[in-house]
Amino acid sequence: xxxxxxxxxxxxxxxxxxxxxxxxxxxxxxxxxxxxxxxxxxxxxxxxxxxxxxxxxxxxxxxxxxxxxxxxxxxxxxxxxxxxxxxxxxxxxxxxxxxxxxxxxxxxxxxxxxxxxxxxxxxxxxxxxxxxxxxxxxxxxxxxxxxxxxxxxxxxxxxxxxxxxxxxxxxxxxxxxxxxxxxxxxxxxxxxxxxxxxxxxxxxxxxxxxxxxxxxxxxxxxxxxxxxxxxxxxxxxxxxxxxxxxxxxxxxxxxxxxxxxxxxxxxxxxxxxxxxxxxxxxxxxxxxxxxxxxxxxxxxxxxxxxxxxxxxxxxxxxxxxxxxxxxxxxxxxxxxxxxxxxxxxxxxxxxxxxxxxxxxxxxxxxxxxxxxxxxxxxxxxxxxxx
Ligand SMILES: *Cc1c(COP(=O)(O)O)cnc(C)c1O
Numbered sequence: 001x002x003x004x005x006x007x008x009x010x011x012x013x014x015x016x017x018x019x020x021x022x023x024x025x026x027x028x029x030x031x032x033x034x035x036x037x038x039x040x041x042x043x044x045x046x047x048x049x050x051x052x053x054x055x056x057x058x059x060x061x062x063x064x065x066x067x068x069x070x071x072x073x074x075x076x077x078x079x080x081x082x083x084x085x086x087x088x089x090x091x092x093x094x095x096x097x098x099x100x101x102x103x104x105x106x107x108x109x110x111x112x113x114x115x116x117x118x119x120x121x122x123x124x125x126x127x128x129x130x131x132x133x134x135x136x137x138x139x140x141x142x143x144x145x146x147x148x149x150x151x152x153x154x155x156x157x158x159x160x161x162x163x164x165x166x167x168x169x170x171x172x173x174x175x176x177x178x179x180x181x182x183x184x185x186x187x188x189x190x191x192x193x194x195x196x197x198x199x200x201x202x203x204x205x206x207x208x209x210x211x212x213x214x215x216x217x218x219x220x221x222x223x224x225x226x227x228x229x230x231x232x233x234x235x236x237x238x239x240x241x242x243x244x245x246x247x248x249x250x251x252x253x254x255x256x257x258x259x260x261x262x263x264x265x266x267x268x269x270x271x272x273x274x275x276x277x278x279x280x281x282x283x284x285x286x287x288x289x290x291x292x293x294x295x296x297x298x299x300x301x302x303x304x305x306x307x308x309x310x311x312x313x314x315x316x317x318x319x320x321x322x323x324x325x326x327x328x329x330x331x332x333x334x335x336x337x338x339x340x341x342x343x344x345x346x347x348x349x350x351x352x353x354x355x356x357x358x359x360x361x362x363x364x365x366x367x368x369x370x371x372x373x374x375x376x377x378x379x380x381x382x383x384x385x386x
Pocket of ligand 1: 206208218
């Protein structure tokens, strides 16, 4: 049965529960597992260490396989319309594994990174830690930035923190056959499925909307079976698997993901309109406005503008800093996508490690709109903005 998004969000990754005789997600915290025999255990171990699934020798060891994690992965693959997904201990661990898998799969050590990107992503790629040569470029420069040894193109849309939208299909064409990874953290599978537009890999910081309750850190990469095997191989060897407790919490959050995202988006639309007419606000960055979506990608690539927005203030850095100190209902904190609203200053925090020329301007605040009453959120910001 080909289920609609909302039904998938509720039921995906739960296929084996009936046979287990349980209704809620089981949480398996075993770090090791009894082996049925030396040979079968060894065969299963080898299958998983090379990226495969466990055989009749069982799950062997929790760095290789965990059923609670595997259920969350199956759910993510179903939501992203990919064959499989592989879950990691954080979004950054997921990105690290994707770059290492691309290097080994493609045999090149050059990455094209389309700016703007999440500060941590920009930082990791610029650091040289992964042993890849990175060319940072604008979306329109991908075709001239790719090389014969390019193993991966990295893209984020909507981009962090100013919510620029990038045409995924256009970047796929410009990449001319090189694999494309799209960070879909801001859009979530509710609003955008990059694989349906030609992306090879879809990455999420599951810490954000997927979990939605601010109590679990995780990352996931969705893709075809061959890429999933390459990612699991890196994960088995380097040890970045998601903890089962986090997998349980993240999977538990998925049934309400469509409801949460749509409700938060409806409030963000109201907030963007209200802030657009607010005297202290110089500019609103939101894909739901005509200026925020010049290429008309909302409706074509995204099913809605999302629930993240940014504002630039006439009062500059000092006013922005003051707002973070004066909010009461919003929390001044990094991260995003949870049930409660957050505000943060990208230039000073999430984007601090980004090269000065690519750093967002210091009069900008990023808002993650939660599930509070929108009137209360407006009252809080009005007080904080002065
Ligand atoms: C938070 C975030 C990441 C990193 O994920 P962690 O779970 O914090 O490691 C990557 N990309 C985007 C867009 C993010 O917001």
